[in-house]
Amino acid sequence: MTWRGREHIEACLDALSAQDRPHRTLVVDNASDDGTAELLHGVEVLRLNKNVGYAGGIAAALPRVRTEFVAWLNDDAEPEPGWLEALESALDASPRAAAASSVLLTPNGAVQSTGVRLTHDGHGADIDRETEEVFGFCGGAVLLRTRVLRAIGGVPASFFCYYEDTDTAWRLRLDGHEIVPAPSARALHLHGVSTQPGSRSFHLWNERNRLLMLLRCAPTGTALRQLAKFAALTFVLPLRRSRPDALNFSVRLRLRVLGEVLVRLPRTRRFADSARRREVWARWAGHTS
Structure with missing residues (x-):
């Protein structure tokens, strides 16, 4: 590639x-x-x-x-x-x-x-x-x-x-x-030669695709909680007196992420049954060894 x-x-x-x-x-x-x-x-x-x-x-x-x-x-x-x-x-x-x-x-x-x-x-x-x-x-x-x-x-x-x-x-x-x-x-x-880690596009793809991945694959409750958490932080950021300088805390970028996720939501395919999604999540989420 x-x-x-x-x-x-x-x-x-x-x-x-x-x-x-x-x-x-x-x-x-x-x-x-x-x-x-x-x-x-x-x-x-x-x-x-x-x-x-x-x-x-x-x-x-x-x-x-x-x-x-x-x-x-x-x-x-x-x-x-x-x-x-x-x-x-x-x-x-x-x-x-x-x-x-x-x-x-x-x-x-x-x-x-x-x-x-x-x-x-x-x-x-x-x-x-x-x-x-x-x-x-x-x-x-x-x-x-x-x-x-x-x-x-x-x-x-x-x-x-x-x-x-x-x-x-x-x-x-x-x-x-x-x-x-x-x-x-x-x-x-060499890592990131073409995509420039830290750029606006980098953060857009990372934030959007993580949420889409969870909506496709993770337990329903987990996916919806992560989406809600992302949305809540997005709407709270303008009320803060200060916020991190990183582009993934840009309200404009985060609103675009939410818009793209919501537009794709009806076409987002779910895989396997709920029990299997919960099993994989319980086995691997936060696992470090």
Whole structure:
């Protein structure tokens, strides 16, 4: 997946070429306008006529996948040799697992993510240490069973960017599947090169998609409480003498989030039965070990 990835796409493709497992590489070019297209030689390319985001790009590519497994990989990620083998081995060793999570490293070698945990209020948060259990995976580098991904409804393309991975993890678990960490599957990740963490768009996508994910997947009471909590804080903020400077406390942005969530609410699909949603929430929300 790439968008304006001219500065780093070649390093990503070189790292994929160094993998020792047979694989097919499909680059989804999200209407790049920086010359990225001219660098994509010798690989299959799906060029989109507009930028549909990371989630939309994966959704567009999925119908073309004919292999047992499908990997998602950011264009700013460089998997180490043996990365793909480690992910495939993790799934081969765990028949009930539908996804294997990579270890993502910062440029200075620190662990950025070994997987994703679910917080007590329904956020997806990166785990920055080795663990035997993960709720979900970071979508920057992950391997999934193609058949299972299709069976749970694929990728939420309308999310555009952010939380498409945690939403997918939710639906996998609601369908009875497991997600496993693969400690030997390591990849350097520049993180946020295209999306600029902290920007207005970043906060819009994060806040909106978290609420949509909960409405899709979490217990009804939990989802409605989080929506009500977000709305209440939004309407109280103008009455405060001071408030945090972070853009996610911008009243205008929060009102837009609420508007987009409410517009999409009638089309928001619910997965699994209420008992199963409560079971997954009770097992994973706030779980840190």
